[in-house]
Amino acid sequence: MHALFLSAAVFLAALFSLPSLAASRCEVNVPTERVDLAQVSLAYQSIGRASDPALLLVMGLGGQLIHWPDEVVVALCQQGFRVIRYDNRDVGLSTWRQTPVDANLTFEVLRYKLGLPVAAPYTLTDMADDAFGLMDALRVEQFHVLGASMGGMIAQHMAAMAPKRVESLTLIMTSSGAEGLPAPSAALVQLLSRRSAPNREVALEQQADLLAALGSPTVSDDRQALLDQAAQSYDRAFNPQGVERQIMAILAEPSRVTLLNRLRVPTLVVHGTADPLLPVMHGVHLAAHIRGSRLKLIPGLAHRFQEAFKAPLLGAVLPYLQAHREDTSHWAQIDPLPAPNLL
Numbered sequence: 001m002h003a004l005f006l007s008a009a010v011f012l013a014a015l016f017s018l019p020s021l022a023a024s025r026c027e028v029n030v031p032t033e034r035v036d037l038a039q040v041s042l043a044y045q046s047i048g049r050a051s052d053p054a055l056l057l058v059m060g061l062g063g064q065l066i067h068w069p070d071e072v073v074v075a076l077c078q079q080g081f082r083v084i085r086y087d088n089r090d091v092g093l094s095t096w097r098q099t100p101v102d103a104n105l106t107f108e109v110l111r112y113k114l115g116l117p118v119a120a121p122y123t124l125t126d127m128a129d130d131a132f133g134l135m136d137a138l139r140v141e142q143f144h145v146l147g148a149s150m151g152g153m154i155a156q157h158m159a160a161m162a163p164k165r166v167e168s169l170t171l172i173m174t175s176s177g178a179e180g181l182p183a184p185s186a187a188l189v190q191l192l193s194r195r196s197a198p199n200r201e202v203a204l205e206q207q208a209d210l211l212a213a214l215g216s217p218t219v220s221d222d223r224q225a226l227l228d229q230a231a232q233s234y235d236r237a238f239n240p241q242g243v244e245r246q247i248m249a250i251l252a253e254p255s256r257v258t259l260l261n262r263l264r265v266p267t268l269v270v271h272g273t274a275d276p277l278l279p280v281m282h283g284v285h286l287a288a289h290i291r292g293s294r295l296k297l298i299p300g301l302a303h304r305f306q307e308a309f310k311a312p313l314l315g316a317v318l319p320y321l322q323a324h325r326e327d328t329s330h331w332a333q334i335d336p337l338p339a340p341n342l343l
Helices: 002-015 018-027 070-077 105-113 124-137 150-161 186-192 201-214 223-236 240-251 255-261 279-289 307-324
Strands: 033-036 040-049 055-056 081-085 143-148 166-172 267-272 293-296
Touching: 033 166, 033 223, 040 267, 055 124, 055 150, 070 081, 070 223, 070 307, 081 124, 081 255, 124 150, 124 240, 143 307, 150 166, 150 240, 166 307, 186 201, 201 223, 267 279, 267 307, 279 293, 293 307
Parallel strands: 055 081, 055 143, 143 166, 166 267, 267 293
Antiparallel strands: 033 040, 040 081
């Protein structure tokens, strides 16, 4: 155990002492650009050399590209990746959809609880198509995918939809969507349901409350820091109706277990033992259904990229990505469905 800890410490020390040339190549303060697709316009940033292997970061529910911590992006880039982060549809500076007149989140949540089909303005596969459209526009054929939370669900679809394009999957704090897995805490669900705010001040307080609830019980958050983070997000883009539509897309999604059982792709699953939104069994179950995947559980990690857990997260993710950075011998595959029995 001590040897493992020492090797991880040496790895991280070497990482953060890379020469300034790598630092300048991995400058995160690059312009936010835009690509217009058939259905949506996506805002994105590309960090690193275009000639380096590409790593696409797919953010979770309501998250913007700025919610990938800059130091994490730099660390990924310094491993020799071209890191691409973007705003999903309905958040940030990407296209915001108009909610159909007949779409009602409260009604769809009730249908979900009753086990009835949920109607959504779009699906997670539509969002996976968005990601492929972005990479097509950037002329990137094969790439690695790292998805967090809802972004991990989108990433699962990407590997199934275009297996030869996805070189590896890293799935952080996400789920298979199977029935019977532990539900979020009731208090957290109540906070997530607060989507209207009369003014900026109330919106920031609500978001700070949610961030605190998504954090680890082992870490004491600074309230002002949470408010500052909420303000940065609000001032860049505030679209609670878009988040509602993303929630409906998640609720409308059936279990992905059958898809995962057929998937053959190098996969790392990282999950926290203190996740209040997707409790740890979501990660365990996900890894169990992807053949050959690796599971890394991080003690105390919840459902946020908190400062105290950035080093453990990087310690789990970076060696895995580095091992697969130039290895294209295990491009994603998906087993064919059995032929129907016509007798």
